[in-house]
Amino acid sequence: MKRFHILAAALCCMASPLALGTAQAEKILNVGMAAADVGALDPHRAVSTQDKPVMNWVFNGLVRFKPGSVAIDGLEPDLADSFRRSPDKLTWTFALRHGVQFQRGFGEMTAEDVVFSLKRAADKDSSSFAADYANVDSITALDPYTVQIKLKQVVPGFLGLVANYQGGNIVSKKAVEQLGEQFRTMPVGTGPFEIKEYQPNQGIVLVAHAGYFRGKPKIDGINFKFIPSDASRDLAFSSGELDLLYGRQDQKWVERTKEAPGTVVDVIRPAELAELSLNQTKKPLDDLRVRQAVAYAIDRAGIAQFKGAATAEPATSVVPAGYLGTIDAKLFPHDVTRAKALLAEAGYPNGITITVIQTSLPTMLNSMQIVQAQLKQAGINLELQVVDHATFHAQIRKDLSMAVYYSAARFPVDDIYMTQFFHSRSTVMTPTAATNFSHCAVADKEIDAARVEPEDAKQQALWATAQQKIVDDVCAVPLFEQLQVWAHHTKLHFNYDLKGSLNLGPTITEASTLD
Amino acid sequence: MAVGAIGAPKGIAGRALGNRSLMAGVALLVFIILLAVLAPWISPYDPNDQDAIASLGAPNAQHWFGTDFFGRDVLSRVIWGARVSLFVGAVSTAISMLLGGSIGILSGYVGGRFDQGVMAVMDVLLSFPQLIMGLIIVALLGANLTDLILAIAITAVPPFARVARGPTLSLKERDFVEAGRALGFSNLRIMLVHILPNVLDDLIVMGSLWLATAIRTEASLSFIGLGLPPPTATWGSIIREGFENLLDAPWLAVFPSLAVLIVMLALNMIGDGLRDATDPKAAVS
Numbered sequence: 001m002k003r004f005h006i007l008a009a010a011l012c013c014m015a016s017p018l019a020l021g022t023a024q025a026e027k028i029l030n031v032g033m034a035a036a037d038v039g040a041l042d043p044h045r046a047v048s049t050q051d052k053p054v055m056n057w058v059f060n061g062l063v064r065f066k067p068g069s070v071a072i073d074g075l076e077p078d079l080a081d082s083f084r085r086s087p088d089k090l091t092w093t094f095a096l097r098h099g100v101q102f103q104r105g106f107g108e109m110t111a112e113d114v115v116f117s118l119k120r121a122a123d124k125d126s127s128s129f130a131a132d133y134a135n136v137d138s139i140t141a142l143d144p145y146t147v148q149i150k151l152k153q154v155v156p157g158f159l160g161l162v163a164n165y166q167g168g169n170i171v172s173k174k175a176v177e178q179l180g181e182q183f184r185t186m187p188v189g190t191g192p193f194e195i196k197e198y199q200p201n202q203g204i205v206l207v208a209h210a211g212y213f214r215g216k217p218k219i220d221g222i223n224f225k226f227i228p229s230d231a232s233r234d235l236a237f238s239s240g241e242l243d244l245l246y247g248r249q250d251q252k253w254v255e256r257t258k259e260a261p262g263t264v265v266d267v268i269r270p271a272e273l274a275e276l277s278l279n280q281t282k283k284p285l286d287d288l289r290v291r292q293a294v295a296y297a298i299d300r301a302g303i304a305q306f307k308g309a310a311t312a313e314p315a316t317s318v319v320p321a322g323y324l325g326t327i328d329a330k331l332f333p334h335d336v337t338r339a340k341a342l343l344a345e346a347g348y349p350n351g352i353t354i355t356v357i358q359t360s361l362p363t364m365l366n367s368m369q370i371v372q373a374q375l376k377q378a379g380i381n382l383e384l385q386v387v388d389h390a391t392f393h394a395q396i397r398k399d400l401s402m403a404v405y406y407s408a409a410r411f412p413v414d415d416i417y418m419t420q421f422f423h424s425r426s427t428v429m430t431p432t433a434a435t436n437f438s439h440c441a442v443a444d445k446e447i448d449a450a451r452v453e454p455e456d457a458k459q460q461a462l463w464a465t466a467q468q469k470i471v472d473d474v475c476a477v478p479l480f481e482q483l484q485v486w487a488h489h490t491k492l493h494f495n496y497d498l499k500g501s502l503n504l505g506p507t508i509t510e511a512s513t514l515d
Numbered sequence: 516m517a518v519g520a521i522g523a524p525k526g527i528a529g530r531a532l533g534n535r536s537l538m539a540g541v542a543l544l545v546f547i548i549l550l551a552v553l554a555p556w557i558s559p560y561d562p563n564d565q566d567a568i569a570s571l572g573a574p575n576a577q578h579w580f581g582t583d584f585f586g587r588d589v590l591s592r593v594i595w596g597a598r599v600s601l602f603v604g605a606v607s608t609a610i611s612m613l614l615g616g617s618i619g620i621l622s623g624y625v626g627g628r629f630d631q632g633v634m635a636v637m638d639v640l641l642s643f644p645q646l647i648m649g650l651i652i653v654a655l656l657g658a659n660l661t662d663l664i665l666a667i668a669i670t671a672v673p674p675f676a677r678v679a680r681g682p683t684l685s686l687k688e689r690d691f692v693e694a695g696r697a698l699g700f701s702n703l704r705i706m707l708v709h710i711l712p713n714v715l716d717d718l719i720v721m722g723s724l725w726l727a728t729a730i731r732t733e734a735s736l737s738f739i740g741l742g743l744p745p746p747t748a749t750w751g752s753i754i755r756e757g758f759e760n761l762l763d764a765p766w767l768a769v770f771p772s773l774a775v776l777i778v779m780l781a782l783n784m785i786g787d788g789l790r791d792a793t794d795p796k797a798a799v800s
Contacts, residue, residue: 229758229759230759230760231758231759231760231761231762234761234762235761235762250584252570252571252763253763256762256763302567305567305568306565306567306570306584306585360740362759365745366584366585368745369585369745369746370565370585372745372746373563373564373565373585373746376563383744384744384745385657385658385744386658386740386744386745
């Protein structure tokens with residue numbers, strides 16, 4: 001009898017924590033990201049692929065893309081209750097929601113925070129997207145819940161600048177001032193999840209924001225883990241350690257992963273346009289004939305064949321397809337003989353060597369190795385200096401690479417993409433630098449004129465001319481368009497129709513659930 | 516008057532030839548070296564030739580070791596990789612022997628505070644794990660062939676210095692060294708002609724074992740992405756690429772790993788065999 005009591009007591013001791021654990025089990029979403037670390041979590045500095053999905057979960061804009069959508073016509077009020085614009089499209093007035101709370105006890109969001117955020121986004125000292133806001137004349141708080149933005153000239157797709165994307169993410173003024181440098185990794189927004197802890201080279205711990213204005217999220221927290229190795233991430237996913245993972249962007253991976261039981265592969269938009277920017281200030285790329293030789297040597301169809309139709313699409317211009325204004329530009333055909341002839345004509349009959357700083361991220365490094373092999377056929381030796389992803393981003397912005405392989409998506413209006421990548425105002429190492437790695441300046445006039453052109457047809461024509469000029473001057477060679485590849489276990493329910501995410505990763509909303 | 520290596524028992528070559536483990540190691544190593552030297556003629560494909568259609572192909576009649584993500588022939592890359600791995604290993608070990616041996620002999624011969632100071636520095640360097648040390652140096656110097664060789668060589672200097680210093684401390688007290696001094700020989704001549712031949716055996720045995728470590732360090736640095744940049748085939752980089760495709764094409768990592776394993780085995784058999792052959796106690800027995 002005594003033995004029975006001891007056994008019963010032991011079973012009780014064993015069972016009760018389990019029962020307690022079941023009753024109080026937290027719903028934690030484990031996400032695996034292909035990176036060794038973040039670049040920055042400050043939304044106005046977050047430029048790397050691994051930074052952006054987190055922006056989705058922590059911040060809001062005045063307006064937002066509907067969860068799961070990247071359609072411009074689907075923009076809806078977010079922190080703003082409503083907005084109106086003047087007939088001349090130069091004055092925009094936003095009425096803010098009342099009672100929106102910042103995370104971690106930083107108080108209510110008011111017009112003062114919105115004005116501070118947008119001015120901060122427009123300041124090159126605090127933002128990587130300052131060039132986008134060059135035509136903003138003033139940002140004013142009319143009262144604690146009303147913000148007015150005046151423009152110097154019409155900005156196509158202006159709502160993109162105040163959406164939940166890049167500079168449009170609203171931060172807490174008090175938090176920025178109070179946290180100082182710490183804000184880079186522990187930012188404060190109004191979104192459904194708040195950052196609890198940042199662990200360098202390991203991950204980010206996020207917890208549900210109880211005071212989120214759309215209601216407390218049903219998922220209690222997110223563990224965002226840095227796992228740069230594709231194979232390690234795959235193994236962690238298949239063992240159940242991860243619920244959502246950043247996939248490898250190739251056909252074989254998609255085909256294998258979607259066969260796994262209880263797994264859904266999400267191939268989503270936007271497609272990032274991969275381009276090879278050629279630095280026109282570095283010899284021998286200062287010679288147009290050499291740049292043309294590079295363009296002729298690249299076989300876009302060959303790259304697409306490696307990538308597979310499930311995850312990649314052929315490039316059609318120097319701006320991603322489907323953006324407002326993008327055309328089917330007349331790109332250089334693959335012609336190795338012509339490439340060699342141009343090099344000889346330029347005085348390089350024995351070929352050239354181009355030194356390139358390249359990220360070690362497997363997907364990008366693989367793509368660059370395909371380009372490297374293609375260029376070799378024409379006598380162009382691509383010497384890769386492989387560095388980690390954060391160093392890659394830092395060094396290419398210091399104008400240290402002769403060519404830059406960069407893959408990007410932006411707010412889907414040509415003006416923004418062309419301004420950031422091909423306008424001289426955005427040239428790296430200049431006061432208004434963005435991502436013009438080539439020092440391209442050939443289409444400034446058309447880009448500027450299109451921005452203020454009131455007639456749609458004329459605006460389209462100017463954008464078309466600008467694109468063809470950039471192609472012909474070989475500021476960059478478009479390679480392919482890369483769709484975003486993720487996978488999730490069926491126990492994760494986004495609870496919206498996931499077609500895309502401008503922040504490159506699935507949005508986890510207050511309604512998303514985990515079984 | 517030159518005094519040769521003392522205590523060197525007769526018949527080292529005979530014992531070496533009779534050591535089956537040593538001979539098997541030599542045979543394996545010679546085979547790998549021949550593969551590396553003859554790579555341009557025996558490699559079935561150009562190691563950098565890409566073929567999208569053949570991406571991640573399993574081993575078959577055309578590609579015995581299969582193909583990687585880029586459709587490159589893995590057998591050809593393993594053969595060409597042997598060139599880089601053996602070259603980096605051999606040159607870096609030679610540099611370490613030269614530098615470490617010189618420092619050890621000089622330190623032991625001069626003695627006193629100089630010896631204490633040099634050995635303190637060596638001890639500090641020894642306290643770093645080799646891979647960490649190599650990683651720091653490659654990160655500082657950069658990842659090209661010369662810097663990679665230098666990085667690996669530097670990591671091996673302290674052990675060679677230690678090995679050379681020990682016997683030097685006792686040798687410098689021996690009568691033939693005293694005699695050399697009495698005859699007015701310079702310190703440099705005594706170190707080169709009278710001491711070096713007597714520590715050379717130890718350095719060679721150490722070198723044969725360290726060659727394995729150097730090759731492994733190169734493979735490890737390449738595996739973590741700090742080796743030679745693409746598309747150069749090295750065993751470490753092939754294993755790394757294989758690891759990235761482990762679930763789609765597990766054979767990619769297996770064959771280069773086997774190559775590393777075989778060389779490690781061969782060099783360890785040679786090292787052990789040489790140690791036995793040069794051991795005076797073994798000669799007596």
